[in-house]
Amino acid sequence: MLEAFGLSDPGCVRQNNEDFYLLSPKTGLYVVADGMGGAQAGEHASKLAVDTVAAFVEKSGRADADTLGQAFQEANSQVMNAAAQDATLEGMGTTLVAALECGPELAIASVGDSRAYVYEQGELTGITEDQTWVHEVGRRLGMDAFALRTHPMRHVLTMAIGVSPELRVHSYAVRPQPGALILLSSDGLHGVLDSRDIADVLSGNGTLESKCRRLIETAKQAGGPDNITAVLLRAQ
Numbered sequence: 001m002l003e004a005f006g007l008s009d010p011g012c013v014r015q016n017n018e019d020f021y022l023l024s025p026k027t028g029l030y031v032v033a034d035g036m037g038g039a040q041a042g043e044h045a046s047k048l049a050v051d052t053v054a055a056f057v058e059k060s061g062r063a064d065a066d067t068l069g070q071a072f073q074e075a076n077s078q079v080m081n082a083a084a085q086d087a088t089l090e091g092m093g094t095t096l097v098a099a100l101e102c103g104p105e106l107a108i109a110s111v112g113d114s115r116a117y118v119y120e121q122g123e124l125t126g127i128t129e130d131q132t133w134v135h136e137v138g139r140r141l142g143m144d145a146f147a148l149r150t151h152p153m154r155h156v157l158t159m160a161i162g163v164s165p166e167l168r169v170h171s172y173a174v175r176p177q178p179g180a181l182i183l184l185s186s187d188g189l190h191g192v193l194d195s196r197d198i199a200d201v202l203s204g205n206g207t208l209e210s211k212c213r214r215l216i217e218t219a220k221q222a223g224g225p226d227n228i229t230a231v232l233l234r235a236q
Contacts, residue, residue: 001025001101001236002025002028002030002101002182002233002234002235002236003208003233003234003236004023004025004030004208004231004232004233004234005023005207005208005209005212005231005232006021006022006023006030006032006212006229006230006231006232007209007212007213007216007229007230007231008020008021008186008227008228008229008230009216009220009224009227009228009229010227010228011188011219011220011224011225011226011227011228012220012223012224012225013223013224013225013226014225014226014227016040016042016043016227017043017227018034018035018036018037018042018043018045018046018094018227019032019033019034019035019046019186019188019227019228019229020032020033020035020043020046020047020049020050020229021033021050021184021229021231022050022053022054023231024054024058026058027054027057027058027063027100028063028100028101028102029053029054029057029098029099029100029101030098030099030100030184030231030233031050031053031054031096031097031098031099031184031231032096032097032098032114032184032185032186032229032231033045033046033047033049033050033094033095033096033097033114033161033186034046034094034095034112034113034114034186034187034188034227034229035047035049035092035093035094036092036093036094036160037089037091037092037093041083041088041089041090041091041092042092042094044082044089044092045079045082045083045089045092045093045094045161045162046094048075048078048079048082049075049076049078049079049094049096049161049162050075050096052071052074052075052078052079053068053071053072053074053075053096053098056070056071056074056075057071057100063100063101063102063103063107064100064102064107065100065102065107065109065171065173067100068098068100068107068109068171069109069169069171071098072096072098072109072111072161072167072169073167073169075096075161076111076161076162076165076167077165079092079093079094079161079162080162080163080165083162092162093160093161093162093163094112094160094161094162095110095111095112095113095114095157095160095161095186095187096109096110096111096112096114096161097109097110097111097112097114097115097116097128097184098110098184099116099182099184099233102173104175105173105174105175106173106174106175106176106182106233107171107172107173108127108128108171108172108173108174109169109170109171109172110128110129110131110169110170110172111131111159111160111161111167111168111169111170112130112131112132112157112159112160112161113130113131113132113157113187114128114184114185114186114187115127115128115130115183115184115185115187115190116128116172116182116183116184117182117183117185117190117198118174118176118180118181118182118183119180119181119182119183119198119199119202119203120176120177120179120180120181121177122203123199124195124198124199124202126195127172127174128170128172129170131157131158131159131160131168131170132156132157132158176235177235178235178236179234179235180234180235181202181208181211181232181233181234181235182232182233182234182235183198183202183215183230183231183232183233184229184230184231184233185215185229185230185231186226186227186228186229187226188219188224188225188226188227188228188229189215189216189219189228189229189230191226192219192222192223192224192225192226193215193218193219193222197218197222198215201214201215201218208232208233208234211232212230212231212232215228215230216228216230
């Protein structure tokens with residue numbers, strides 16, 4: 001069983017919040033999505049994707065990595081279909097990262113650049129790999145850290161829910177020890193805070209709620225240029 005808390009904030013620049021998150025202890029499912037698209041399309045995409053994943057997992061009655069991957073595929077189809085049927089939603093999409101309790105393990109799935117981390121024994125470790133130009137192209141070209149941080153393609157996703165019928169879902173499995181923290185975040189958080197900043201907050205005393213609030217406030221103090229979402233899970 002997991003203790004869980006989530007929080008989302010528009011940040012310091014954006015008027016709308018296109019992030020969406022879900023805490024579902026009943027099904028052991030926890031999700032963060034970061035929507036994109038004009039007008040309210042990004043908000044629609046992130047909520048539709050999360051709702052679809054939740055409905056698929058609950059209906060399946062199964063808790064395993066395959067189910068989570070299939071749920072992501074269904075979310076991709078639903079977002080694409082919604083955009084095809086409504087011109088105001090054309091071009092919408094969303095990132096997606098989810099954790100599903102599977103006995104002593106957590107199945108993690110991700111598309112795009114929303115992330116999962118584990119904080120355990122004083123160390124913060126990234127679980128997921130970004131599906132971005134920087135990660136999948138720039139690093140393979142041997143570009144240094146400064147060049148990657150400043151490159152005009154640094155924000156470009158190579159994969160997202162609702163963009164293409166061919167979806168690549170990254171899947172992982174972790175077995176957190178009692179007391180370990182799992183963080184699911186949109187890039188409004190990890191895009192402005194480095195791993196040391198995040199670890200400093202997670203290492204402190206306090207409830208999951210207080211840690212989520214500190215993460216978001218720290219990101220806002222760093223400029224908060226995007227919507228910010230943090231979901232924290234504590235292994236029991």
